[in-house]
Amino acid sequence: MEAGQVVSQDLQVEIPKISLRAGSSSLDKIGYEQQHISDSGNSRLEAPENTPRGTRDGPSDTQPEQQHHVPIPHHMNPLNLHLISHPQRGRGVFAPSSIPAGTIIEESPVLVITQKEWDEGHMNDTILGSYGFCWKDGGMGIGLGLASLFNHSSSPNVNFIRSYSTSTIKFITSKRIEKDEELCICYSADESKLWFVKSDSETQGATDMASSSDEEDGGFSRLNIDEDDLLNESSVKLKKDRERRLKASLSKKLNGDVSKKNKDSSDDIKIQSPQPVRFSASAGPSSATMSEASSRTSTPSSSSVSIYPEASSDIITSLPPPLHSGRNSSRQKSNEEVQLTDELEWDEKYWTSPYCDGTGRANEYAECIREKGPAEREGEDGADGTMDIWTLEFTDPKLTRTALDFSKDLTATDERLRHLKRVCRRKESNQEICRIVLAMVAEYELSSLQSIISAYSSTLSHLVPVIHRVPSSIARTQEQLKSKSHLWPVSFSPAPIIPVDTSDWLIGRKAWVTSGIRRIIQIALDAKSKGELPIGTYCAALPKAFWPKKEEGFIQPTEELRASSHDTRQSENHPLRHAALNCIKSIANLRTVEPFISITPERNGSDYLLTSLTLFITHEPCVMCCMALLHSRVREVFYIFPRKKGGGFNGSELGIHARKDLNHRFEAWRYDGHIEEETRRALDVEEDLQI
Numbered sequence: 261m262e263a264g265q266v267v268s269q270d271l272q273v274e275i276p277k278i279s280l281r282a283g284s285s286s287l288d289k290i291g292y293e294q295q296h297i298s299d300s301g302n303s304r305l306e307a308p309e310n311t312p313r314g315t316r317d318g319p320s321d322t323q324p325e326q327q328h329h330v331p332i333p334h335h336m337n338p339l340n341l342h343l344i345s346h347p348q349r350g351r352g353v354f355a356p357s358s359i360p361a362g363t364i365i366e367e368s369p370v371l372v373i374t375q376k377e378w379d380e381g382h383m384n385d386t387i388l389g390s391y392g393f394c395w396k397d398g399g400m401g402i403g404l405g406l407a408s409l410f411n412h413s414s415s416p417n418v419n420f421i422r423s424y425s426t427s428t429i430k431f432i433t434s435k436r437i438e439k440d441e442e443l444c445i446c447y448s449a450d451e452s453k454l455w456f457v458k459s460d461s462e463t464q465g466a467t468d469m470a471s472s473s474d475e476e477d478g479g480f481s482r483l484n485i486d487e488d489d490l491l492n493e494s495s496v497k498l499k500k501d502r503e504r505r506l507k508a509s510l511s512k513k514l515n516g517d518v519s520k521k522n523k524d525s526s527d528d529i530k531i532q533s534p535q536p537v538r539f540s541a542s543a544g545p546s547s548a549t550m551s552e553a554s555s556r557t558s559t560p561s562s563s564s565v566s567i568y569p570e571a572s573s574d575i576i577t578s579l580p581p582p583l584h585s586g587r588n589s590s591r592q593k594s595n596e597e598v599q600l601t602d603e604l605e606w607d608e609k610y611w612t613s614p615y616c617d618g619t620g621r622a623n624e625y626a627e628c629i630r631e632k633g634p635a636e637r638e639g640e641d642g643a644d645g646t647m648d649i650w651t652l653e654f655t656d657p658k659l660t661r662t663a664l665d666f667s668k669d670l671t672a673t674d675e676r677l678r679h680l681k682r683v684c685r686r687k688e689s690n691q692e693i694c695r696i697v698l699a700m701v702a703e704y705e706l707s708s709l710q711s712i713i714s715a716y717s718s719t720l721s722h723l724v725p726v727i728h729r730v731p732s733s734i735a736r737t738q739e740q741l742k743s744k745s746h747l748w749p750v751s752f753s754p755a756p757i758i759p760v761d762t763s764d765w766l767i768g769r770k771a772w773v774t775s776g777i778r779r780i781i782q783i784a785l786d787a788k789s790k791g792e793l794p795i796g797t798y799c800a801a802l803p804k805a806f807w808p809k810k811e812e813g814f815i816q817p818t819e820e821l822r823a824s825s826h827d828t829r830q831s832e833n834h835p836l837r838h839a840a841l842n843c844i845k846s847i848a849n850l851r852t853v854e855p856f857i858s859i860t861p862e863r864n865g866s867d868y869l870l871t872s873l874t875l876f877i878t879h880e881p882c883v884m885c886c887m888a889l890l891h892s893r894v895r896e897v898f899y900i901f902p903r904k905k906g907g908g909f910n911g912s913e914l915g916i917h918a919r920k921d922l923n924h925r926f927e928a929w930r931y932d933g934h935i936e937e938e939t940r941r942a943l944d945v946e947e948d949l950q951i
């Protein structure tokens with residue numbers, strides 16, 4: 261056997277000699293010999309229990325001799341990690357016992373190769389192309405030690421930090437690693453930029469581990485390109501080609517020929533949301549496609565861990581490029597029929613037919629109830645509807661001009677007073693009394709208000725501000741105008757008529773919502789079975805058939821943008837990994853890559869993160885997530901379980917989704933359909949927990 265090769269029956273994985281001969285003769289043996297007993301004395305040769313199923317199940321995988329268990333010298337390897345060679349992924353780094361999160365695995369020295377050297381030496385076309393870490397100024401870094409031996413996962417358990425000043429990369433566990441678990445990093449700063457081509461596992465060697473793995477192990481994004489086209493082309497051309505075809509593919513899809521295109525084109529691109537989920541459709545015309553799809557689809561995994569440096573100052577000041585160069589994807593081949601992947605097979609035709617689930621009738625789709633926000637509620641009768649303000653009262657009409665000017669200066673930016681007419685004239689005891697709006701009572705002490713008035717104008721200085729009770733909101737109906745103006749004149753603005761439930765919606769739209777609800781329930785149940793909190797989300801564009809008219813201010817969504825996620829606070833041991841935030845992050849990731857990155861917004865800034873998209877979520881999101889959704893410009897949110905404590909809609913009574921004082925509003929709908937008691941119980945989440 262030649263040095264530099266690892267032999268397995270299925271695949272020969274070439275390895276860079278340079279990264280194997282780092283300072284120890286026994287390192288020469290890494291991967292060159294078929295079997296070794298590790299330093300720890302662990303002589304098991306099989307894949308570890310928790311190696312993803314795809315790496316254990318194949319005919320070759322099940323044979324112990326396919327796994328090469330190789331030691332690393334102890335002094336260089338205090339954690340006693342060992343290498344196991346897998347027929348498809350080549351060598352990988354495994355833990356002999358559990359390792360806590362936050363453990364430094366290694367600070368690997370890096371050989372830095374400048375961009376010029378890299379390009380001129382055509383190193384990308386060599387084995388080094390698979391091992392280079394993107395370095396600064398377009399250079400590449402070849403990591404010595406374990407650095408080059410970590411395999412890729414879209415749910416990595418090891419983070420890395422590049423230090424350009426010391427030419428090292430530090431590898432740190434990002435979660436607790438269990439005994440026999442493989443240590444993986446994410447090769448791309450953005451999951452969607454992975455250079456892996458998902459290859460047909462029967463015919464190809466290198467396979468995306470996540471997607472070839474146990475179905476429970478989430479898949480991740482990849483841009484699938486045709487090897488035949490690529491084999492003989494330079495890397496620059498490859499990139500251009502890939503971009504061209506991605507764009508072409510998207511524009512065709514955007515032109516409305518999605519389903520036909522899926523079947524016919526051999527030139528199409530595979531695009532997949534970072535967190536595809538299983539869809540459990542029931543019966544009906546669509547179900548064959550959907551359940552077929554579901555069998556190929558992974559369950560959610562939104563646990564991607566940021567690879568951006570978090571602490572050190574000398575590291576990187578701007579966002580790092582994707583880790584591995586990825587320019588050698590021509591080595592991989594995909595024979596799969598080119599089509600949109602499962603997550604994207606959400607064709608509106610399934611949801612617009614009245615009988616879209618095979619049995620459906622209009623009344624089988626439950627209604628949703630719209631959550632009113634404060635902006636809408638304020639025009640309603642009820643509560644007390646009043647508030648206290650400071651006013652100036654006088655009978656001398658000559659003071660009116662100055663008092664009005666003062667009022668304008670004082671309250672210019674106070675939204676809470678905007679619905680009030682500034683002047684209120686009343687005849688009381690045969691005298692005309694003029695009252696001028698000054699400020700909200702809570703804003704000023706009487707004494708400070710008086711000194712401001714005196715400083716403003718001596719003609720007003722003798723007046724003492726008084727508190728007056730006024731309506732707290734605008735009048736929406738003629739009756740309201742009458743009754744409110746009795747207290748103080750207010751502005752009138754008839755309320756738009758917004759339905760409070762979905763009863764007048766087209767049945768297809770209801771079916772679409774119902775299926776979204778089903779989908780998030782499944783996501784949440786799957787998450788629970790993995791030990792996560794049972795909170796699921798799914799984000800997509802409303803099918804075109806139901807789009808409101810542009811004239812109604814509707815900004816067309818990017819139809820292909822879809823992602824699903826679940827809460828990953830448990831597995832990532834991170835307080836911010838709420839389901840909604842994870843989902844927003846996935847959409848954000850997608851928007852940074854082709855084809856989405858090339859979409860020109862209808863108008864400037866109009867195609868922001870979740871613009872015109874719908875988000876389904878099992879539980880009412882917390883205030884933080886509601887704010888994030890608001891900032892992301894989501895169009896509507898459907899949820900199932902209200903959260904009395906801390907829900908950002910009306911659980912908290914903040915009504916984040918529809919506040920006058922925030923610059924975006926979205927609709928929030930509570931699903932009012934029947935949920936099985938068992939499911940309810942399974943999705944029950946402690947009251948105090950913020951979703």
Ligand SMILES: C[S@@+](CC[C@H](N)C(=O)[O-])C[C@H]1O[C@@H](n2cnc3c(N)ncnc32)[C@H](O)[C@@H]1O
Pocket residue numbers: 273274275276348349350351352390391408409410411412413465466467468469470
């Ligand atoms: C940096 S090396 C990792 C170590 C490598 N397994 C070895 O034996 O030298 C990158 C190469 O590992 C393989 N690889 C890494 N992660 C993989 C994954 N998730 N699925 C399939 N192949 C993977 C690919 O062949 C890739 O070119």
